[in-house]
Amino acid sequence: MADAAPAGPKQVVYCGVCSLPPEYCEFGGTVKKCEEWLKEHHPEMHSKYYSAEAIEQNMSALSVDAQKRAEKDAQKKAAKAATAEARAQEQRATSKVVIKRIERNKRKYVTAVQGLEHFGLDIKKCAKDFGKKFATGSSVTKIPGGGDEITVQGDLSDDILDFILATYKSVPEDNVDCIEDKKKKAAG
Amino acid sequence: MFKKDLTSSSKSKVKSSAQRAIRARILETYPLLEPHIDTILPKKDQLELVKLPDRVSLYTLNNVPLFFQHMDDAILPHLTLVHKYPDCFTRLRIDRGAIRFVLSGATLMAPGLTSPGGRLPGDEQDGEGRYGREELEAGEVVVIEAEGKENACFVGVLKMGTAEMKKVKKGQACEAGHYLGDGLWGLQFG
Numbered sequence: 001m002a003d004a005a006p007a008g009p010k011q012v013v014y015c016g017v018c019s020l021p022p023e024y025c026e027f028g029g030t031v032k033k034c035e036e037w038l039k040e041h042h043p044e045m046h047s048k049y050y051s052a053e054a055i056e057q058n059m060s061a062l063s064v065d066a067q068k069r070a071e072k073d074a075q076k077k078a079a080k081a082a083t084a085e086a087r088a089q090e091q092r093a094t095s096k097v098v099i100k101r102i103e104r105n106k107r108k109y110v111t112a113v114q115g116l117e118h119f120g121l122d123i124k125k126c127a128k129d130f131g132k133k134f135a136t137g138s139s140v141t142k143i144p145g146g147g148d149e150i151t152v153q154g155d156l157s158d159d160i161l162d163f164i165l166a167t168y169k170s171v172p173e174d175n176v177d178c179i180e181d182k183k184k185k186a187a188g
Numbered sequence: 189m190f191k192k193d194l195t196s197s198s199k200s201k202v203k204s205s206a207q208r209a210i211r212a213r214i215l216e217t218y219p220l221l222e223p224h225i226d227t228i229l230p231k232k233d234q235l236e237l238v239k240l241p242d243r244v245s246l247y248t249l250n251n252v253p254l255f256f257q258h259m260d261d262a263i264l265p266h267l268t269l270v271h272k273y274p275d276c277f278t279r280l281r282i283d284r285g286a287i288r289f290v291l292s293g294a295t296l297m298a299p300g301l302t303s304p305g306g307r308l309p310g311d312e313q314d315g316e317g318r319y320g321r322e323e324l325e326a327g328e329v330v331v332i333e334a335e336g337k338e339n340a341c342f343v344g345v346l347k348m349g350t351a352e353m354k355k356v357k358k359g360q361a362c363e364a365g366h367y368l369g370d371g372l373w374g375l376q377f378g
């Protein structure tokens with residue numbers, strides 16, 4: 001049994017969608033996506049696991065009753081995965097980026113940007129981008145109630161809006177609000 | 189064991205004396221890993237400990253999970269390690285119908301192993317002896333493969349000896365363990 005030279009570790013491919021070895025993708029809720037991924041990245045494995053023959057063989061190993069149950073189970077899993085996806089999408093759709101112009105002193109402004117993190121962006125990186133683009137101070141600060149915002153020195157609301165839409169394609173235009181945070185007006 | 193999702197907690201370095209003890213323990217439990225141990229766990233490399241809920245310790249090396257252990261129970265291999273060295277572990281096989289139960293975290297039941305698609309030690313249809321010839325006792329660590337699949341899907345500790353399983357053909361076969369897609373599998377490092 002014992003070989004003289006130890007064989008190196010076996011290289012196993014893992015699915016880029018569900019992370020399991022592709023032969024187990026059929027048990028997850030994302031089979032369709034898994035199949036597409038495998039076809040694109042490992043066509044030879046794809047033809048092995050998704051051939052009509054392979055599928056038939058898988059099925060024949062189960063009794064009709066078990067097949068039905070497995071199918072129902074698969075449907076349930078797929079539905080679950082779909083709702084999770086829908087929820088994530090909805091969150092993305094309802095999340096807002098807020099660009100706020102804040103008056104610091106008379107005629108001195110800072111611009112605060114909130115909510116970029118909902119669109120898969122790294123706030124710190126964005127802050128750096130703003131600083132570079134507008135050659136101005138740009139920093140990340142915590143906001144009361146949790147979360148971070150980017151504070152940019154200067155009245156740049158419109159420029160930042162344009163820059164965000166041009167640079168971060170994941171942010172839809174309708175999800176960006178520009179507001180003005182005026183100092184409390186003097187009585188009257 | 190890891191039905192819930194886990195979040196990565198902080199890592200700490202394992203002291204070199206402890207690292208030596210772990211290495212010895214691994215070799216004691218899995219003697220067939222001997223030729224590979226310097227690849228898996230090079231003597232000079234720093235083993236790290238990640239504490240998981242319910243007193244489970246996970247040992248990682250350069251952010252690659254290797255082994256985990258509940259308190260002072262048997263030290264178990266992470267499935268990615270099993271996939272790399274499948275021949276170094278004691279293996280059994282479940283039938284196809286049992287796969288989806290195991291992958292959803294259900295307890296592995298004896299019929300999944302005793303049915304025609306399953307394999308226990310000394311199976312007539314297992315000519316090459318992939319699943320061993322000697323009966324196994326309760327308490328032994330087993331890697332579970334699956335009918336029609338190349339890679340293992342579960343690792344755990346036997347709750348019932350294999351001779352007994354063949355006789356009664358029912359009941360729980362394994363303690364809760366680590367399965368493909370569980371919280372341990374999904375844990376992100378680094």
Ligand SMILES: [Zn+2]
Pocket residue numbers: 015016017018019020022024025028034035
């Ligand atoms: Zn997959």
